[in-house]
Amino acid sequence: MGVFDSYRKKSLVKKAFTLTESENYPSKRYIDEILKLVDEALKLDHNYALAWSLRGAAFTDSGNPHEGIKCINKAIKLDPENSLFWFGKGAVLHNLGRFEEAIECYNKAMKLGFKNFDILYRKSNVLNQIKRHQEASETSEEALNFDPENFKGWIIKGDLLTNHNRLKEAIKCYNQALKIHSKDSQVWNKKGVALEEQGEFQEAIKCYNKSLKIDPMDGEVWNNKGSLLGELGKLEEAIRCFDETVKIDPQDISSLYNKGFILHKLGKQKEALKYFNQVLEIDLDFEPAKKAKENILFSKS
Secondary structure (H helix, E strand, C coil): CCHHHHHHHHHHHHHHHHHHCCCCCCCHHHHHHHHHHHHHHHHHCCCCHHHHHHHHHHHHHCCCHHHHHHHHHHHHHHCCCCHHHHHHHHHHHHHCCCHHHHHHHHHHHHHCCCCCHHHHHHHHHHHHHCCCHHHHHHHHHHHHHHCCCCHHHHHHHHHHHHHCCCHHHHHHHHHHHHHHCCCCHHHHHHHHHHHHHCCCHHHHHHHHHHHHHHCCCCHHHHHHHHHHHHHCCCHHHHHHHHHHHHHHCCCCHHHHHHHHHHHHHCCCHHHHHHHHHHHHHHCCCCHHHHHHHHHHHHHHC
16 A cells, blocks of 8 residues: 555544534435545545445444444454444443443453443443342442542442442442532432432432432423322322322322322312322223222222
8 A cells, every 4th residue: 555545544443433523423324425425535545444434334323223333343353452343332332231241342442451430331331231230339439439529420430329228328328429510400419319218318318409400391390299208108298299290290100190180188089089090091001000099999989
């Protein structure tokens, strides 16, 4: 290959990389342009591993991960010591649900020197999905050693600890996340759920309130708050919370059922029945509503 062709292929791939960083990527127009550029580079040098890798990423991002894997495998065959290629293959396999293979690729990439928060976070996520929770927790801890100010990392670690019912530790993680970004409504909600499961009900309510102050249109948080208020015997307040959820999403089965359940506890059977019927119109197989409806009808007969 001549000097000009070598320069030309590198220039084409550099231009393709630039397009992947555009805010319009991965639109079809940009994907098509990237594939055109890398294919032109591969005509100049069919064994250009970087072009194959970029071609694989473009196919994957366009919704064709199987073709993407073929291209990345070609890149790895040409340059098996390139850690970024192994990382890219792991990410595609992860998205395809081929979790064990994804872990092998992430491990290979790290063995070759590509080790940072992102790859450890992804590996932790895969381990969690295949229920290897202890390894997932350890990997998330390792990820945070690379970037202790990573907001997302503290949330993930908190979620993993919550799954293990290690609630005190989980709450500490959510607190760390909130030190970094105190205006995230979802983290306040997660902290509230962990506090509620730990029996700290008033503190949980405070967290739900802080979450709702940031995002009053989050129906999940209204439902969480309503459910806890119902458990605490504050039935009218609970109903107001479920009403807020239903305003946001009239098809929210959980809040419709919960409101019916509270009305049933208040002795308002006719109104309760109306909400159980609404639930069953949305999901005929929702067992709690079916049983609740049967109990009301039986008590009337």
